[in-house]
Amino acid sequence: MDEFDENKSKQLRPGLWATVNERYPGSMITKSDFVPLAKLKKPLPESRLTFVSTAGVQPKNSLPFDTVHPVGDYTFRRVPSKSKPEDLEIHQLKYPTVGAERDLNVIFPIERLQELAEEKIIGSLSPNFFSFIGYNMNPEMLEEKLAKDIAEAVEAEGSDVALLAPA
Amino acid sequence: MQRAIEQRGIPTVSITVALDVTEHIKPPRAVFVPFMMGHHFGVPFHKQLQRRIILEALDFLTTAQKSGEVKMLPFKWAEARREAIEIERKYGLRIDQSLTKL
Numbered sequence: 001m002d003e004f005d006e007n008k009s010k011q012l013r014p015g016l017w018a019t020v021n022e023r024y025p026g027s028m029i030t031k032s033d034f035v036p037l038a039k040l041k042k043p044l045p046e047s048r049l050t051f052v053s054t055a056g057v058q059p060k061n062s063l064p065f066d067t068v069h070p071v072g073d074y075t076f077r078r079v080p081s082k083s084k085p086e087d088l089e090i091h092q093l094k095y096p097t098v099g100a101e102r103d104l105n106v107i108f109p110i111e112r113l114q115e116l117a118e119e120k121i122i123g124s125l126s127p128n129f130f131s132f133i134g135y136n137m138n139p140e141m142l143e144e145k146l147a148k149d150i151a152e153a154v155e156a157e158g159s160d161v162a163l164l165a166p167a
Numbered sequence: 168m169q170r171a172i173e174q175r176g177i178p179t180v181s182i183t184v185a186l187d188v189t190e191h192i193k194p195p196r197a198v199f200v201p202f203m204m205g206h207h208f209g210v211p212f213h214k215q216l217q218r219r220i221i222l223e224a225l226d227f228l229t230t231a232q233k234s235g236e237v238k239m240l241p242f243k244w245a246e247a248r249r250e251a252i253e254i255e256r257k258y259g260l261r262i263d264q265s266l267t268k269l
Contacts, residue, residue, distance in 0.1 A: 011201055012244060017187040031193040034234035035170045038178045038195075044225060052168065055205070095205035103211035112208070112217045122225070143171070151171040161228055162172050163221070164181035164194075165207045 027137045040161065042123075047160035049113070050126035051081075052150060054134040055100070055167040056092030057108045059083065065091040065133045072136035074146045078128035078153070083110060092133045095167045107167060126157040134167055169194040180224045180231075182207045189237055196231045198224045198238045202247065209242075210251035212260060216242070 021028040040047070056065050058077040066073040079088065085104040090097055099106040110129070116122045130150050136142045154162055169179045173195045180196040183189045184204055189197050200207060200220060209216035223240050231238070255261070 011184065011186045011199070012203055013185065014187060016185045017191050020188075028188070028191065030191040031170075034193055035173050035195050037231065037234050038173050038176045040178050040228060044228070049225075052172070054168075096203060097205055099203075099206045099211050105214075105217050106206050106208050106211055109208045109217050109221060112214065112221055116218070116221065121222075142168075147168045147171040150168060151175055154172050154177060155175050159177055161225070162169075162177055162179040163224060164169050164172075164179060166168075166181055166183060166185075166188075167205055167207070 024137050027139065029139045029143075042160065044122055044161070045120050046123045048124045048126055048158055049117075049122045050154050050157060050159035050162050051108075051110075051113060051129040052154065052162055052164045053108055053129065053131045053167065055095070055107045055131065055165065056090050056133040057088050057104070057131045058091060059087055060089050067091055067093045067133060067135065071138055072141075073133055074136060074138075074141050076130050076132040076146065076150055076153075079108075079110075079131050081110070081113070081125040081127060081129050085110065092135070092167070094133070094135050107165065113163075123160075126154070126159045128153075128157060130154065178228050180228050182220065182224050183237070186237070193235045195234045196227055196236060196238075198227050198240050200240050200242050202242070202244050210247045212254050212258070213247065213251055216247060216250065 062077050105111050117125050169181050173179045181194050183197045183199050184202050208220050227238050
């Protein structure tokens with residue numbers, strides 16, 4: 001277990017899981033099993049990539065996430081992968097946006113992904129990326145509704161690989 | 168979330184800044200960066216760093232050996248912040264005071 005502790009000390013905010021679970025009992029998920037790894041069907045330069053974010057990034061004029069609902073917001077927004085950062089805004093309360101306010105790419109690297117697709121390092125981007133907020137206090141709802149809805153949408157867009165950034 | 172996508176046969180990789188949360192959730196593949204929450208891809212205007220983090224994560228799609236593996240990426244927050252300040256000076260961007268204090 002030495003390695004585990006050493007890794008833990010490398011993060012800036014250790015004990016996050018415990019502190020959140022202390023404040024909102026039962027809200028944090030613990031799994032004991034591992035999901036079998038899916039294999040890449042084709043090399044990255046031929047694959048369609050999608051991006052899934054919990055950062056509460058959404059197109060301007062879309063229905064804002066309900067950031068003050070006591071149990072959370074279990075909806076998601078589609079963010080067109082061709083969007084420019086100025087087309088997007090953030091609705092969330094749970095992580096510092098000091099960097100994202102100046103350059104959205106620090107949490108939602110849409111321009112970097114567009115560049116990688118243009119350079120054909122990534123085959124293509126899915127028409128939409130997917131975004132929701134991390135404040136969700138009911139893990140069953142998160143797993144049974146939101147995770148399924150997004151997984152379905154990711155598949156429907158013909159994504160071959162998915163990059164995720166849980167904020 | 169990530170597990171649900173992987174279960175549909177789509178390979179996934181996540182970027183995490185909270186190692187203990189990741190260890191509880193056991194996503195199929197994750198790369199860890201020791202950065203501040205909300206700054207998974209680094210610091211503002213540091214395109215090279217943002218790009219490298221994405222590429223490191225995507226590389227792990229093919230190099231991960233077993234489910235639940237977390238790869239530690241060789242980045243340092245202090246270094247990223249220093250580089251951010253240099254970039255902002257170089258391009259004459261307004262230097263964010265909060266960044267110099269972090």
